[in-house]
Amino acid sequence: MSNQYQDAEWKESMRIRLDVNNMFEDKIGAEHGYTKEDVDALQEKVTKGHQAIKEAKEAGELGFMELPETHKEIAKEIKEFAEANREKYDNFVVLGIGGSALGNIAVQTALNDPYYNLKKEARNGCPRLFVPDNVDPTRLKSLLDELDLEKTMFNVISKSGTTAETMSQFLTAQAAVVEDLGEDAVSDHFIATTSKDSGKLIKIAKEEAIKTFYIPDNVGGRFSVLTPVGLVSSAFVGVDIEELLAGAEYMAQVCDTDDLWANPAYLNAVLQYLADQDGKPMSVMMPYNHALKDVADWYRQLWAESLGKEVDREGNVVNVGPTPIKALGATDQHSQAQLYMEGPYDKVVTFLEVENFKEELEIGSGYEDIEGVSYLGNHTFNKLITTEKKATELALTKQNRLNCTVIFPEVNAFTLGQFFYLFELQTAMSGELYNINAFNQPGVELGKKYAYGVLGREGFAEMKEEFDSRPAKDDSLIL
């Protein structure tokens, strides 16, 4: 039996599109907008970047580009595993942080019922999903108190296996399971998702005989949503993970060209780069569809960790990186829009627009004699939110504010898979344009090392000394 995502016509009808009209001077004026010539001037750089990306892919360095192909079989295994096991559990808990959590949250919010955890009928026999993504004691304690451990599966996800937040969550959950259910229960209540050969988590998983899924070494955390990192929890909550991968594969085909005007990932990389160079480093992602709210959070890590860099590839200090900001339409029209409309000309707003919502809901009617309220009654919420997006887009454009729109025909696993791939490839091309390594994150290490030192991790005594001898705070500056 063939799936709809194998049908060429259906795939074309589900293609997500990038509308960059409002990045150009004919729409927003010559002071802030670009010309086609500005874009064309970067074609040569993009062609070189495209070549470099292809070579890196062939050398096995850009694992995220291989996933739509290499993970087809793995997705089948994950799906079978999830189908065979998910009805045994009421709760599925992801223990992870950053790239080991945000993709899981984004997929769940995008594709399942907004109140999935609260509505049994929306879950279709699948477990509730919890992704604490933090080590706040109040939040974790509350979650652990809520869970019936007998009916809970934890997926501990850490590529490095040494992330303090994740491993402390694991230690606590593991101790709770041992205390409640006994030593032998650990392998029935934990899955590990980690690097195959390196790190501490794989050692623990082997010792405990825990079912393990692997994160390819050439896929960094923030690029790992289409590895078992994101696929296992998604399969447990009933998402069609093969369709997610099919969407990514489709976008990889769309983007398999160095022609700027045919490749949405490269065109957007260029426009965002031009904007940043031009004093507009604030990159706002603003979905007008609540289901895509956490996708903007996923994008924030992708863009920030990949592009915020101190040095270029030659080691010159460059301190580059646009600042990704997440917003939500229509909610943030009542919080951020004032700033976007009248504040500094330092932003590009990327709207996410959805043509067809899963539901249509009519606005109630009444109060026909009260002007300012009665006009709403003839409409649907679909019309309201879509009109608000288009109205905000026009208002920004009238104010000469750079903006563009990613259009989803609908939010489904196929379009979401496309979106992930589109932005991952855009990030890789951005790395080429900035001439930086978009795949490391040295800047997050220093803070981690101080924390290791203070918490007594072996090998980090010097960091503790440095921490303890930090300059004293001036009390007069603490009010």
Ligand SMILES: O=P(O)(O)OC[C@H]1O[C@](O)(CO)[C@@H](O)[C@@H]1O
């Ligand atoms: O999967 P790990 O190794 O626990 O890392 C979690 C996150 O920590 C970071 O290394 C630093 O924030 C991210 O790049 C990564 O997604």
